[in-house]
Amino acid sequence: KQWYQRRVRGNHFVVEENMLEVECTMLTPEYVLKASGHVERFADVMVKDAKTGDCYRADHLLEAHLEKAIEAKGASAEKKEEMSAVLRQIDNYGIKEIGELIQKYNCKAPSTGNDLTEPVEFNLMFGTSIGPTGLLRGFMRPETAQGIFVN
DSSP states (O other), rough: OHHHHIIIIEEEEEEESSOOOOOOOOEHHHHHHHHHHHHHHEEEEEEEEEETTOOOEEEHOOOOOOOOHHHHOOOHHHHHHHHHHHHOOOOOOHHHHHHHHHHHTTOOTTOOOBOOOOOEEEOOSOHHHHHHSSOOEEEEEEEGGGGGGGG
16 A cells, blocks of 8 residues: 555656545545535436336436437427427426426337336435444445446
8 A cells, every 4th residue: 555655646646647636534424415415416317117127317218219209200390399309408307307208208118118117316325324323324425336337
């Protein structure tokens, strides 16, 4: 560890890249992440394949479905414009609106064509209890959760 700190951190990050590495705890109390907005907003809307249980990020699934429908032959210019308007606003929809749009445009699971479940929020942070009593709620730093999305 000392070699790493001297050679890699000391020489590369500080000297060559003009950066300073900051070491801090992996766990953060909930009140800190509430103040930053992470607790309320660090989540994605997910849907599942009703039969296989495969999970999909709802906005990405809807986006891909609408893009394919716009390119398909047979859709009227009016319908294509309506779908394009939805795509322009895709990041602004809440969980309820995404669910309604998935139903309206008859989105299905891409790999099986099965129906999808109702959308649910999936918190991207790992919750835990901190301290000997376990009464202080906390989370691992959000960036530490990224490893679960790597094959």
